[in-house]
Amino acid sequence: MDVRLITxxxxxxxxxxxxxxxxxxxxALIWVDVPSCDPTAAKVLRDVFKFHPMAVADCVERNRVPKVHAYPDHVFVVLHAPERGSRGHVHYLELDQFVGENYLVTVHGPLNPAVEPQAALRETGAVLARIESGRLRPRTPFDLSHAIASALTRNQEAYIETVTTDVWQLEQRVTGGNVGEPEEFLNELFRARHGLLAVRTMSALSSAIYGRMAAFTGISEDGHQRVADIADRFERVRSLADGEREYLQGVIEFYQTILVIKAALVGQAQNEEVKRLTEASYAQNEEVKKISAWAAILFAPALVGTVYGMNFEHMPETKWLLGYPAALAVMFIASFVLYRVFKRRGWL
Structure with missing residues (x-):
């Protein structure tokens, strides 16, 4: 816990x-910065500052959304800053503030082990450096809180700038036809979208709670101006995130259109190949029909000839004068009938 007196x-x-x-x-203007709300720090918040137990519990536990609570002698605010993680994941860095009459207590919320501890101290560290260099001389707790919240909005804007750089590179890959593996490229597109959506949500909710804070009656006129300015800054960040998200959505839709067209072309090529194979199969079937028809036509004379070629002793046709012409007539008639049948059916 760092206790600082600002003069x-x-x-x-x-x-x-x-x-x-x-x-x-x-x-006096006191700034107490708590890097981590351990049991010792929580005891100071409860016993020395007399903060509400629920507010102290909010400092110990992680809060998923920004919030604001007005107490008789102070205002409790929960904000979030984005931190880029691996594979597009967005870490929410929580920063809690107790803004009193002559003090500001900043508490850094529970930190994901994957995040560097210094990342959580980014905003407060930047404000501390400005005060130490003489570039900032806050007169009231709201001045100090305003400076920290302003640093937080600038970091949100910087995050949007980083994601925007990725969006431009993704667009260049789409228009240049150099997307690589489609599934991985889609993952990159939606990771960028997730980052913009996360910052958009942070800023929109933060703008809403500062808009609510502007209606509090216990804040001085100067404090109201500071609150209104921060609400406007968060609203600007939300607008930036919305604009870039819409731009990215255009890139996503353009890429999806390309995928649909490619799929249609592949489907068309496959249909043409299937059509060609079907035609070849049909032609082959027609040839098989012709071959089968001629085989049947030629089989009839062969059948008669086979029977008459047996030459058994008791075959009456062997001594019949008209046996041979009759056999030829049967062969001819059978072949002719089969020919007419197959011709009518279109096999010949």
């Missing part, structure tokens, strides 16, 4: 034991 001359580091005396001084 006109700069910023001073103080021990946690000085907190009761510093809080009793209405003219």
């Amino acid at each position: 006109e001359d700069g910023i001073e580091q103080r021990p946690a034991a000085d907190l009761p005396a510093l809080l009793a001084d209405d003219t």
